[in-house]
Amino acid sequence: KAGVTQTPRYLIKTRGQQVTLSCSPISGHRSVSWYQQTPGQGLQFLFEYFSETQRNKGNFPGRFSGRQFSNSRSEMNVSTLELGDSALYLCASSLSGRGNTEAFFGQGTRLTVV
Amino acid sequence: QQQVKQSPQSLIVQKGGISIINCAYENTAFDYFPWYQQFPGKGPALLIAIRPDVSEKKEGRFTISFNKSAKQFSLHIMDSQPGDSATYFCAAKTGAGGSQGNLIFGKGTKLSVKP
Secondary structure (H helix, E strand, O other): OOOOEEEOOEEEEOOOOOEEEEEEOOOOOOEEEEEEEEOOOEEEEEEEEEOOEEEEEOOOOOOEEEEEOOOOOEEEEEOOOOHHHOEEEEEEEEOOOOOOOOOEEOOOEEEEEO | OOOEEEEOOEEEEEOOOOEEEEEEEOOOOOOEEEEEEEOOOOOOEEEEEEOOOOOEEEEOOEEEEEEOOOOEEEEEEOOOOHHHOEEEEEEEEOOOOOOOOOEEEOOOEEEEEEO
């Protein structure tokens, strides 16, 4: 069974640009969550999607957005990039429903803003 | 506000020794406590998890001890090996109904196991 796939693995962008990251969850998983990982702040929750609806959102500015498609694949977008957005962006997938709370992470997309 | 506090930040253990990492939480609504292991350049991998109705869970060399009244839980790695050298994160989550909730992570512990 394939794991969580994130593309691309590495990105270099310039301040002010926008970027779109992609995540394909484990087959059958309907919940996709996004996290930002930085050395200073650690792992911070961005948002969660379930059945194409944003179900939960972390404390990030509106420049960070996401969406989920009918096949559960998800994308996150960051507009007007700032230097501080440089981070490892991780996607985690999990099954829907009670008790199915294990979250499996992809390898992440390393975003560098210059 | 840091809802999950993890210590120590770094840990050096001799091969064959016991590694112990501690976490404390504040939110009594948390009902799921996983530990993740992360190697450089990789995403976090689920190691072991516990729910608050259990005081201890063991999987191989890894054990979680959970103290609900103290709002603390810890990871014990027995017979630590150089291959265990990684960063370990504790986490906590609430979930109600069909919601998955979201994971709140500790800051991480960098473990080095010396041969």
